[in-house]
Amino acid sequence: MVKSTFISFGLHTIFITFAYFGLPDSKVEEPVEQPIDIIDDTHINSITSLKLGNEKKEKLKKIKKDIHELQKNKKISPPPPPPLPTKKIIEKKNAVLKKAKEIEEIASLIKKKPNVKIEKKSKKKPPKVVKKPEKIKNKQKEFLAKGILKTLTEPKVFQRKENKDRKDTNQKVLNKIKTIVGNSNRQVQQTEIRLSQTDINRIQMHVTKYFNLSYAASEVKMIIPLKISANLDGTIKTARIIDKSLYKKDKFYRAAADAARRAVLDSSPLPLPKGKEKKFQNFIFDFNTSFINDY
């Protein structure tokens, strides 16, 4: 009995310690400096290579070649007797057409189908900006410092609405803790900035108006996270597409991510809830493209 009381006491102490100082935060993400790309007035040195679906092109070229080769073969060796009488008759063009000339003309016209020479050049990388003002850098450092302080001093508010249940459980647990440990978590209550569902909805509704996608011919389900940094007045400081590799690889992702970025920048300033602006210094928008499938 005494032993278990000690265990209980020990556990309580550990728990209260954690509650007071917070658990060690393993994931302090350094806010990455993400300015909007700015390009200098430079001349085009190299240009994006033309992508006419190279894979498909190669494939079809191969098919074409194969057919070509097979046709050649056809001429060399006579076809084996087929199950149905399939004697190949080649209708000479002048037999089909009264005016062989005309068809020749047409054929040559078609042959003349303009061949476009395409200069394939390596993707032009516009010179990245150097003239970014240092002020911003310093400011960001300030925020960076603030951000780190905040993660240390105030517990973050749970925001995912899909985890509402879990949130409720947490609240219950929190209440229980309160009753157990008394007023030791007073500070938590004091510094907590809580976003209501209405706050979130307002921002969602606002950005939705600017998120314009082209309809898709096939079903597309993509979630495109954008890392956003907003000023206290709601204006967007930066909007960064997080998944750069998918952006490069997948042309639909690329187009949709561009549209999402335009939506964020266009929606500036965001209707931030009063007194809770600080929550939006660093956050993520998850753009979901599924709605176009219902279109």
Added chain:
Amino acid sequence: MNYKIIAIIGAVSLLSACETASQKVVTSSTGTSTKSGSASVSSSVDKKKSLFAQAKQTAADKLIAVGDRVLFGYDSAKLDTSAKILLDAQSRFLRANTDLNFVIEGHCDERGTREYNLALGEQRATAVRDYLVIQGIDPDRIKVISYGKEKPAVVGSNSMAWSKNRRAVTIID
């Protein structure tokens, strides 16, 4: 048009005794221009041809008189009683003209898709052919061709026009 043809045929048969005269008439009827000087060079082959054409024309007219076409229901290749009665008459004519070969053209109204109608036209023409073969006509004398909805007999967007276009027409080859 028919009157003209009949008149020409009549003229041909009347003048059949006079070689040179008949030549002129027939050539004009076939539409080729013949110089008067070359008329005398014309061989008897031409004459035979013209006589054959003339016989064929007569037969064609007779066939039309007998009844050259049967009509079908919507999306159907079934021969109804009236179609069979007509084909009975047609088979009598075909038996009486053993020297002639025939083509049965299958047609459809425009209320179907092109490719399906090509198949349906072929079914209709085949239905007629099969019936005639049962009536004792040599199958080698009959060819079938389908035009689907490509050659309507009557143009119009009403059921009267459509019913006249759902047909199989027997013509002399």
Added chain:
Amino acid sequence: MYKIFDFFFLKITVILFSFLCVQAYSEDLRIKINSGQVEPLPIAIANFTGKTENVNNIGLQISTVISNNLVGSGQFKAMESAAFIAPPTSPSIRPNFTDWSPLGIKALITGSVKSINDDQIEIEFRLWDVIAETDLIGLRLTVSSKAWRRVAHIISDEIFERLSGDSGYFDTRIVYVAESGPQNKRLKRLAIMDQDGENHQFLTDGSFLVLTPRFSPSSQEITYLAYFKNEPRVYIFNLETGQQELLGAFPGMTFAPRFSPSGEKIIMSLAEKGVTDIYTMDLNNQEVNRLTDSPSIDTSPSFSPNGKKIIFNSDRGGSQQLYIMDSNGKNVKRISFGKGRYATPVWAPKGELIAFTKMLKNKFYIGVMSPDGSGERLLAEGYLVEGPTWAPNGRVLMYFKQEAPNDDGKSTTVNLYKIDVTGFRETRIITPSDGSDPAWSPLLLD
């Protein structure tokens, strides 16, 4: 004792829970944007500029073609060039984006044309994101000055792909049947033109009836039905040589031909003795394969893009309906169960939809459904609409529409139309005379 242990376990649970919460708290604030708009994107297309009058004119025409293409796709809205404030003079100059964003423009296209020698011109373009103030794509193309139109289509495709994520369909051609003369004595000729109706050419002279042309995957050959010498048979027309080749020697009528996705086979119908079945013929070795064997009409076959399935229409169940089978003719399954008759199924280039013609109560419709028969949507209707064909990106369908003839039997028109697969924006394709049986080419290659 039990109570204390209960308490103990509760503690552990609480600690675990609080650990989970803190983990969640340490994540960023995430806001989901699950909805949005599907509106035409407002763009501005600056005139492609050149130093001499000649190339400047070409530049002007290129801009016009690009604008017509993009606006015609329904995905873009082009700002009138009169509203432009200060059009950039060259694609190499970064535009002043603040001139454009207040106009509501999201993307800007700038370009230039330069003469290299007597024949060759160099065309450059650049697509700018006005909002993100960045360039999205740029390209330089060298071409014979006569081929500027094709370059305009290629540029249109590039822009379309970059902004929509889907490949374009502008550098493509249409083969169709040009019609003239009275309805009962119709003259029909094969004709080919660019997707926008330009560069129109006739391929046959009308001395024999031609129907249902379809492109090979290479776009260099066309398979079609010709009544040459009054024998309806499937032919292949080679666009490079102008040669027409009879496909096989069958005892009956061959028709409804289409290429297989690899281009190595032709799938078609053979009608003989009142029975129409589906066959394939291998173009390499002339081998013929019979795929269906029913006493009914099996026709209008179309391969799935992967070549594994075939869709066709058959009246084996009493009325004309759509059926799917494996490429060897096995596993035949009916997929259309709606009211009316279903015909001319065509598999979409990406495989997710089947386009078809439907006949119901004296009306014709163009529709789409999933390959399992679900999700039927009717897109266009008319006295007679028939024969859908897909744009290579699967976003647009072309078909022909015949107006009801007057009962005097004199006038009736048949024209080509296209419509978005969403069912919006039905647009007539202007042709020199009446037209039917359109077939859309794949994207051109070379």
